[in-house]
Amino acid sequence: MFDFVGNRKYFFGFSALILIACIIALIYHQGMNLDIQFQGGTILEFQMENPNVDLNKAINVAQQASGKIANAQTSYSLDTTNERVDLLVLNIASKLSDEEYEKVVAAIEENFEVKEGTKPTPRIVDPAMGKEMATKSILAIVIAAALMVVYVWVRFKVMGGLLAGLASVVALLHDVMVMIALYAIFRLPVNESFIAAILTILGYSINDTIVIFDRIRENSTLLRKESLATIANKSISQSLSRTINTALTTIVCILTVYIFAAYYNIESIKLFVLPLLVGLISGTYSTIFIASPLWVVMKERQAKKQAASKPAKA
Numbered sequence: 001m002f003d004f005v006g007n008r009k010y011f012f013g014f015s016a017l018i019l020i021a022c023i024i025a026l027i028y029h030q031g032m033n034l035d036i037q038f039q040g041g042t043i044l045e046f047q048m049e050n051p052n053v054d055l056n057k058a059i060n061v062a063q064q065a066s067g068k069i070a071n072a073q074t075s076y077s078l079d080t081t082n083e084r085v086d087l088l089v090l091n092i093a094s095k096l097s098d099e100e101y102e103k104v105v106a107a108i109e110e111n112f113e114v115k116e117g118t119k120p121t122p123r124i125v126d127p128a129m130g131k132e133m134a135t136k137s138i139l140a141i142v143i144a145a146a147l148m149v150v151y152v153w154v155r156f157k158v159m160g161g162l163l164a165g166l167a168s169v170v171a172l173l174h175d176v177m178v179m180i181a182l183y184a185i186f187r188l189p190v191n192e193s194f195i196a197a198i199l200t201i202l203g204y205s206i207n208d209t210i211v212i213f214d215r216i217r218e219n220s221t222l223l224r225k226e227s228l229a230t231i232a233n234k235s236i237s238q239s240l241s242r243t244i245n246t247a248l249t250t251i252v253c254i255l256t257v258y259i260f261a262a263y264y265n266i267e268s269i270k271l272f273v274l275p276l277l278v279g280l281i282s283g284t285y286s287t288i289f290i291a292s293p294l295w296v297v298m299k300e301r302q303a304k305k306q307a308a309s310k311p312a313k314a
Contacts, residue, residue, distance in 0.1 A: 004236050004289065005229040005296050011289035015174055022181035032184055035071060035191035036091035038134045040127030044090040044104065044120040049113035051076070051086035051265060057111065062090050065107035066100050069093040071189045073267030088112065091189070095124055137195040144199055145172055148206045156213050159220065159295065163302065167295035168209050171286040175205050178282040179275055193272040201279030208246070208287035212239045216292065228299055232292045240288070247284040251277060 004011075026032065036043060055072045062070040071091040079085050088108070096104065101122055108114060153165035179198055183190055215235035223231050254276050261269035 001233055001237050003229075003233055005232050005293045008289070008293035008297070011293065015177075015286075015290065018181055019177055022177055022184055025181065025184035029184060029187060032180070032190050033071075033187045034093075034134075035189035036093060036125050037191045038131075039093055040095070040125045041068075041091060041093040042096045042101075043123040043125065044092070044101075045075075046088040046090070046108055046112070046120050047115040047118040048074075048086045048088050049115055053088050053112060053265075055267065058088060058090065058108070061107045061111050062092060062104055065103040066092055066094075066096060068096075068100075073271070074265050075268060088114075090120075096122060133192075137192075140195065141176070141198055141202070144202055145169055148172065148202065152206070152210065152213070155210070156217060159213065159217055159299075163298045164213055164295055167291050167298060168206060168213075170294055171209055171291040172202050172205055174286045174290055175201050175279060175282045179279055182275055182278050188271060188275070191271075193268070194275065197272060197275040197279060200276060201283050204250075204280060205283035205286060208243055208283060209291045211242065212236055212287060212292055213295075215239050216295075228296045232296045236288060236292055243284060243287060247280060251280055254280065 051074060053072075053074055055074070058072040059070050062072065070093065073089050073091075075087045075089050077085050077087060090104070090108070092104070105119060149165040149169045152168045153161040155161075156164040176198060179194070179201065182188065183194060188194075212235055215238055216232060219226075219231045219235050219238075223234070226234075254273055258270060258273040258277065261267075261273060
């Protein structure tokens with residue numbers, strides 16, 4: 001039986017390295033790459049002759065023409081005859097003046113195959129709306145995490161409810177940190193998909209953690225004479241095949257969606273599915289290597305404090 005608890009310093013150390021990488025990336029890039037939904041700006045949708053657009057080139061062209069930060073993605077819509085219309089969607093992080101708008105449109109038309117006789121109508125996103133959305137998104141994540149902790153606290157009283165809740169929330173924070181590191185390092189645009197992905201992973205991760213905590217609760221009754229570390233190691237080992245099989249099945253499904261989106265160049269789906277893949281791996285890792293070993297550490301420290309506080313017998 002593998003000693004998950006005894007080797008916790010390696011797992012905790014690996015997570016600490018991810019945290020350091022996340023902090024360095026945030027400092028180097030001066031924060032995350034907020035999409036237009038959060039910082040406001042202008043959205044331009046160009047109707048394209050060719051759906052295969054070099055997005056990096058489109059971003060560079062738009063930024064050089066406007067002098068502002070831009071993101072790009074491909075999409076499509078249906079016209080009045082239900083014919084597919086391929087789109088290049090530019091998100092520019094500022095309200096464009098008439099002159100800047102004309103420069104961007106001219107630059108895109110010069111470098112790409114835009115449908116003749118079409119011109120994008122600029123849509124303005126107010127920065128105040130973006131701030132409100134960001135505030136509500138953060139609030140949603142905090143409320144979701146808090147409710148999960150309360151649920152674990154109440155359900156696992158035999159494990160020292162509050163400590164089980166704290167261990168689970170640290171595992172959840174680990175998963176959030178991994179997601180932030182992914183977005184910060186690879187400069188992925190932070191939009192509503194980021195919030196949806198985080199909430200999805202939080203739910204997945206806490207579900208896996210509860211499965212192992214349930215086994216720990218059962219074994220705490222069956223193996224009263226065993227140490228906390230032994231009970232935790234045995235519980236993780238007994239739940240390991242279920243946890244890994246569930247994760248692999250889910251990853252295969254999501255990977256299939258990602259391949260489909262990559263093949264048809266559907267950028268919005270790719271930007272949602274990629275962090276989900278990373279988050280699923282992180283959630284499985286934190287469930288096995290972070291939550292339960294951390295609970296053992298906190299439980300043992302609590303027992304030592306209680307023993308030290310008891311008066312010595314005469």
